[in-house]
Amino acid sequence: MSEVSLENVTKRFDSTVAVDDVSIDIDDGEVMGIVGPSGCGKTTALRLVAGFETPTDGAIRYDGEDVTHVPPENRNVGLVFQSYALFNNMSVLKNVTFGPKMHGVSKRERRERAEELLELLDIEELADRDPKTLSGGQQQRVGLARALAIEPHILLLDEPMTGLDAKLKQNLRQELGQLLEDLGITTLYVTHDQEQAMSMCDRIAVMNEGRLEQIGTPAEIYEQPANEFVAGFIGTANLLEGTIRDGTLSLGFGEVDAPETTVEEGDVTVLVRPDEIPVGDGPLDVEVTNLFYQGEHVQATAELPDGRELTLRLDRSRKTVGTGDTLSIDIDPSSVHVIQSTE
Amino acid sequence: MSERFQQGSLSARYGRPFVKLVLALTLFFLAFPVVMTFVSSFASDWFGVFPTGFVTTANWEDVIVGTGVGADVAVGSSLVYSTGLALGGVVINLIVGVPIAYAVARYDFWGRDWVNVFAILPLAPGIILGVAFLRTYPDLSTSGIALIIGYSLLKAPYMVMAVQSSFQSMDLQQIEESARSLGASWPRTFLTVIVPNAKTGIIAGSIISWTLAAAEFNFSYIVYSRGTPPLAIFLFNNITNASFLNAAAAVSVFFLLIALVTIALQIIGNRGAVRRI
Known part of the structure; x- marks a missing residue:
């Protein structure tokens, strides 16, 4: 009870x-x-x-x-x-x-x-x-x-x-x-x-x-x-609009497999947490626009190829990264969470 | 470094000493007559700039024993009478004024601003209130009840303002809600937590309203008719009917009384601020 x-x-x-x-x-x-x-x-x-x-x-x-x-x-x-x-x-x-x-x-x-x-x-x-x-x-x-x-x-x-x-x-x-x-x-x-x-x-x-x-x-x-x-209130969130068709999530700047748990088809909003975006090796290049040193890590704001902004979490080994540098990132389908259909 | 920075501005160099000087002069200007009055009450003559013929207690004896030179009555009876009347006024102010101050500080209710205005503005001067009382309650003037009620009405704003200021310095809502969540009813919360926490304001309000009530002349003069005169009337009679030195002794009695009451209330206030269980 x-x-x-x-x-x-x-x-x-x-x-x-x-x-x-x-x-x-x-x-x-x-x-x-x-x-x-x-x-x-x-x-x-x-x-x-x-x-x-x-x-x-x-x-x-x-x-x-x-x-x-x-x-x-x-x-x-x-x-x-x-x-x-x-x-x-x-x-x-x-x-x-x-x-x-x-x-x-x-x-x-x-x-x-x-x-x-x-x-x-x-x-x-x-x-x-x-x-x-x-x-x-x-x-x-x-x-x-x-x-x-x-x-x-x-x-x-x-x-x-x-x-x-x-x-x-x-x-x-x-x-x-x-x-x-x-x-x-x-x-x-x-x-x-x-x-x-x-x-x-x-x-x-x-x-x-x-x-x-x-x-x-x-x-x-x-x-x-x-x-x-x-998503926005708890932790830092990257909220991206995309489209799911036939098991593929299209995010404008690229495509990834739609998360397995996803049942929605059509326009969706997806969440990708900064700590779930691997930085350094990936197919997508982004340009760093802002850096915020936070002691244990560095929070970076980067611009996607289509102009949208993405928040990244860099470990301290990347403290030499500066504004205007290009970083390679990957978006793993397992880290993408469909939170709301925009239709 | 420029000369201006080395020397400092005029206000930086002389501002503080100037303010100190003004304060000292003001304090001296205010305190000097009180000190001189007290000192002269022990003199036998005052014809020149300063009193002479120290030290005599004749003036005090006239006032204390009541030789008939001044008020035709000993200061003791007037003092006790006025102390009681002013105390009565303070008690009424405590019973009515403290809850009003609390309500205004704690709650947001319809007409709150008006209650506040009526509670803290001394609306009627003593002389007006006295005439109104005399016309409305002619039989009350000999009993002293009119004086008590009048004193409480006239001095209520001082009590309400002092207590309200104490209440406003606390987080009343959270203190009240903490006590109630711990099992205290509202009246118990008010009496055992809220009021003791406003002790400083209550003591200050009591001292101010008692002192002013005990010396209230205008209202007393209109309402008082016979019997033991209130202290203000006693002092007035001494001042008008006796020598200045006799009057000085009578006024000094009042100064001493205020000092004693203030010290006593401060001691009561400081005692038991934190009591062991």
């Missing part, structure tokens, strides 16, 4: 449809990510699960039970915000024991539980500190400990790493991912950062303009995007 589910949920604010007929089932112990650009409805979806918004249509269920109209304080959800929203009038320890206290847990037990969580998150020495004096990373851990202290039905994370620097974000991402896996807690993780979602979530729901575009594992979303939006 699904632990938490949104069933055909719609949320309107006056004439604006923030969430449009969205259905998501989050399994017991699963980490579900919701990603999408700003204003896509992902935070509204989280607020609907938390109980801070009531759906215009549809239902929210916990373990099959309809909680659509249950107030947030009775839903037992752990919430961590981007700003952490720690209570500055209380010490760190008191922040963490606040939730259990509201749930009627005895003083001794809530103190034990808080100390256990602070130790688990490696911040036990901060127990008596004023939250205002903590760094962003420390505040994030306190916010997480506070949310976990109520042993929540579901943990809701709303962009919890947005304000952190890149290195800290990377470390915390690994730690948080490991923690969620160890605790086996059902989690809804809302972020606009697709890399975070890919590395931390068991499944990802991609939203755009209130609609659910696709839901699947990170690999499914990346390798088999349902449409152009998902």
